[in-house]
Amino acid sequence: MALGPDDLIEIERLIAAADADTGPVVELRRRFPQLACVRCDASDVTEQPFRRFARFDLHLVDGSDHCMQITADPARAIGIVLAKRNAGR
Numbered sequence: 001m002a003l004g005p006d007d008l009i010e011i012e013r014l015i016a017a018a019d020a021d022t023g024p025v026v027e028l029r030r031r032f033p034q035l036a037c038v039r040c041d042a043s044d045v046t047e048q049p050f051r052r053f054a055r056f057d058l059h060l061v062d063g064s065d066h067c068m069q070i071t072a073d074p075a076r077a078i079g080i081v082l083a084k085r086n087a088g089r
Contacts, residue, residue, distance in 0.1 A: 003074040004061065007032070011080065015053050023056070025082060036061060036079030045070070045083045057083040 003011070011028065018024040025039045042057055047070040057075035061079035062071035071077060 001077060003035075003046060003077045005074075008074055012051060012053075012058070015051075015056050018053075023082065023084065026052065028080070028082075035077075036063075037082070038079070039082045039084065042083040042085040045081060048072075049083065050074075055085060057085060059083060 005089055010031065014024045014031070023039060025037055025052065028035070028037050038061075045057070045059055047059060050060045050072055051058040059070050059081040060074060060077035061081060062069050062073070062076040062080040064076055068079075070081070
């Protein structure tokens with residue numbers, strides 16, 4: 001399932017409003033059960049984020065090939081990675 005413009009708007013809204021302690025992962029999984037949603041530390045991801053927010057970087061995951069990879073194309077995205085940034089980064 002590709003991410004449509006409305007999906008991206010909602011995902012970005014949830015990430016931007018996320019609480020520092022709990023983060024948006026639970027709510028993203030509830031609202032978008034068809035998407036793989038992973039949370040990690042920003043230092044674990046070397047690719048440029050699709051979008052940057054106050055606490056998180058948003059990466060899109062493409063699974064159309066044999067291996068998962070980060071993509072900048074929402075039409076290829078089957079999941080997201082939320083990379084939590086440390087304060088001051």
